[in-house]
Amino acid sequence: MTTHNKKIYLSPPHMSGNEMSYIQDAFDTNWIAPLGPHVDAFEQELASHVGSNAAAAVSSGTAAIHLALRLIGVKEGDSVFCSSLTFVASANPIVYCGARPVFIDSEPETWNMSPRALEMALQDAALEGKLPKAVIVVNLYGQSAKMDEIMSLCESYDVPIIEDAAESLGSMYKGRASGTFGKYGVYSFNGNKIISTSGGGMLVSDDIAGLKQARFLATQARDQAAHYQHSQLGFNYRMSNVLAGIGRAQLEVLEERVNARRAVFNRYDEALSHMPGIQFMPELANTRSNRWLTVLTIEEKEAGVTAREVLEALTELNIEARPVWKPLHLQPIFEGARYYPYGNNESVSERLFQTGICLPSGSQLMEDEQQRVITCIKKTIMQKMPFKVII
Numbered sequence: 001m002t003t004h005n006k007k008i009y010l011s012p013p014h015m016s017g018n019e020m021s022y023i024q025d026a027f028d029t030n031w032i033a034p035l036g037p038h039v040d041a042f043e044q045e046l047a048s049h050v051g052s053n054a055a056a057a058v059s060s061g062t063a064a065i066h067l068a069l070r071l072i073g074v075k076e077g078d079s080v081f082c083s084s085l086t087f088v089a090s091a092n093p094i095v096y097c098g099a100r101p102v103f104i105d106s107e108p109e110t111w112n113m114s115p116r117a118l119e120m121a122l123q124d125a126a127l128e129g130k131l132p133k134a135v136i137v138v139n140l141y142g143q144s145a146k147m148d149e150i151m152s153l154c155e156s157y158d159v160p161i162i163e164d165a166a167e168s169l170g171s172m173y174k175g176r177a178s179g180t181f182g183k184y185g186v187y188s189f190n191g192n193k194i195i196s197t198s199g200g201g202m203l204v205s206d207d208i209a210g211l212k213q214a215r216f217l218a219t220q221a222r223d224q225a226a227h228y229q230h231s232q233l234g235f236n237y238r239m240s241n242v243l244a245g246i247g248r249a250q251l252e253v254l255e256e257r258v259n260a261r262r263a264v265f266n267r268y269d270e271a272l273s274h275m276p277g278i279q280f281m282p283e284l285a286n287t288r289s290n291r292w293l294t295v296l297t298i299e300e301k302e303a304g305v306t307a308r309e310v311l312e313a314l315t316e317l318n319i320e321a322r323p324v325w326k327p328l329h330l331q332p333i334f335e336g337a338r339y340y341p342y343g344n345n346e347s348v349s350e351r352l353f354q355t356g357i358c359l360p361s362g363s364q365l366m367e368d369e370q371q372r373v374i375t376c377i378k379k380t381i382m383q384k385m386p387f388k389v390i391i
């Protein structure tokens with residue numbers, strides 16, 4: 001089979017090879033259970049890597065968000081604010097708690113939560129006498145949200161922040177690791193993330209007692225007793241010792257993975273940014289994105305094609321590309337939820353959903369594969385141009 005039509009994936013896992021020695025160790029010592037020495041070590045190594053006091057390894061990023069909401073005490077009837085432009089897993093745990101999500105639009109500079117829309121929502125909530133129990137801020141595709149502005153707003157209303165950094169492990173905001181700004185931070189090691197344990201997540205915080213409670217809740221909330229006694233509702237959310245071993249080896253190469261993804265971004269940027277109607281996801285000053293995914297927008301008026309047409313052309317060539325996340329306020333499952341747009345008549349997340357495309361961005365993407373993606377995008381745009389130009 002020739003390689004010119006081999007499937008190019010959006011963001012496949014990239015193992016380093018060293019994972020096997022950790023897995024072998026788990027097998028040799030028969031630590032196949034959830035918990036074990038790799039779990040403890042992975043927690044410590046990740047906490048020290050991001051500069052957080054403590055970390056709790058769990059079965060998924062979604063579980064970590066759920067635990068954070070439980071620790072904050074989110075209950076039935078509460079409301080929780082959440083970025084609208086994100087994967088559904090950011091908001092589902094709000095519903096697990098019986099609470100109501102309120103969605104906040106993005107702003108154009110980071111594509112993340114708009115401080116202005118957040119302020120409007122907080123003002124309304126204060127007037128109604130019902131502030132949210134928490135604000136879930138997402139760092140989309142590796143780019144940090146405007147944390148300074150968001151934190152100062154949340155501080156003035158005394159509302160805790162959960163930072164959904166599932167996509168931004170390895171990113172920096174003003175010299176500090178993304179994911180360490182909220183009361184709780186969440187990372188994911190799902191198969192498509194920048195490093196992977198095949199499935200898993202991590203909750204980080206400076207609140208050591210809180211994380212101790214998280215580990216307790218994540219192991220069925222078993223009281224100190226030889227008989228199985230439970231006085232609180234728990235979950236089976238811990239990470240297995242085998243998977244934590246994979247995580248330890250993956251963490252060793254995190255910086256290499258960030259550099260590789262940034263190099264992928266730079267090649268797309270160089271090849272395509274001069275094309276009419278194409279813009280890449282920006283990088284906020286004083287931040288360093290891990291560029292988990294390279295994302296660009298296509299303005300039909302200038303490019304002559306829609307993002308959907310380019311997506312179809314890529315799919316035809318066996319190239320996996322995706323639209324930007326469908327905003328959660330547009331999802332059928334959240335119909336009727338409140339939404340605060342960026343401006344009176346301006347919804348940034350909706351525009352990004354219409355015009356955005358995520359391109360193959362794996363850290364193992366070969367240059368000739370990437371060239372196939374670039375050529376396809378260029379050709380699709382050139383075919384639709386009203387006059388011939390040399391690109």
Ligand SMILES: *Cc1c(COP(=O)(O)O)cnc(C)c1O
Pocket residue numbers: 059060061062063086087089090138164166167187188189190199200201
């Ligand atoms: C992947 C992801 C999650 C969920 O993580 P899992 O480990 O798959 O449960 C949450 N939020 C965002 C923004 C994500 O991309």
